[in-house]
Amino acid sequence: MKNLTSMLDIQKADTSKIDQVDFNNLVFGQVFTDHMFECDYKNGSWQTPVIKPYGNLSMPPSARVFHYGQAVFEGMKAYKDQDxxxxxxxxxxxxxxINKSSERLAIPEFPKEYFFEGLETLLKMDSAWIQKGFGNSLYIRPFVMATEAGVSASPAGEYKFMIICSPAQAYYSGEVRVKFSEKFSRAADGGVGYAKAAGNYGAQFYPTNLAKEEGFQQIVWTDASTHEYLEEAGTMNVFFRIGDKLVTAPTSDRILDGVTRKSVITxxxxxxxxxxxxxxxxxxILDAAKSGELKEMFGSGTATVINPILGFGFKGEKYELPKIEDSYAKFFKDTLMKIQYNEAEDKFGWRHQVK
Structure with a gap:
């Protein structure tokens, strides 16, 4: 890979905020590290990438991201082993x-060498923020948005690609029960469901709030055409264990191709x-729940890794799942995390060391 360290404009923070952070009481996604990565697109090309102190942005109110939603993002984590x-x-x-998502929203592709050189330099500069210990990590949020001023309905000619980082503890969302959607859908055929477009997530909040009023924590979305098929659980891919068989929906232009999802399948x-x-x-799933064949449901995603689902509701009926000691959910979470933290063999070559 081409080394671009000399091309990075690095502006170090005068002082670190790290001594102000209580790493034992972190709220997910609310504390950010000392530095951030930023790269602007204008005049038909990406400019010199910059790493600079984390801080506010200055943008015109006419920036197109505010008007036409040209914004996509990713979620990743960095881990520190005992060495x-x-x-x-x-x-x-x-x-x-992120480039596949960008293409769907007419955003120019970001160069691979910029992404990896910028990300790895950022992680080395803020390495003290990556706490050791099983469950501790640094959540990484790459994103790109349209910054060109103008309110005409067309793709922007200027964009900003950024990476910000937030220390995270073991993610525990409490007991999760979900509602099978009868009316609302996350995405439709031919839409942007497979992309991590910002608007996909904003559109979930209202129906999720309605589900919360009924005592559920998340929604399992159903297909837009018939509402007969289950697709995703909130912001996660979803798995069902029927007997000893694991079942999950295929990816499509409606369903996100989750990294954790494909790792679980492997x-x-x-x-x-x-x-x-x-x-x-x-x-x-209703039939399997009634017959006792539905043993488990769980979601998979970067933040949670694996999130067990304890029960679900549909058309006013509620169903509880059995509690299993040797659950698939626990097995997959433990196995994945041991690989991520360099505590187990990585036979698939999934780990990437930041040197």
């Missing part, structure tokens, strides 16, 4: 996906767990 080595987990997947196959990637109907 103070820094690791990323399948970062090329995130890089490829691990399942490697450990001879029967896994099927196919459409999953609401009726199939």
């Amino acid at each position: 103070d080595q820094i690791w990323l987990f399948r970062p090329e997947e995130n890089f490829n996906r 691990l399942a196959e490697d450990h001879h767990i029967d896994v099927e990637v196919r459409r999953v109907s609401v009726q199939e």
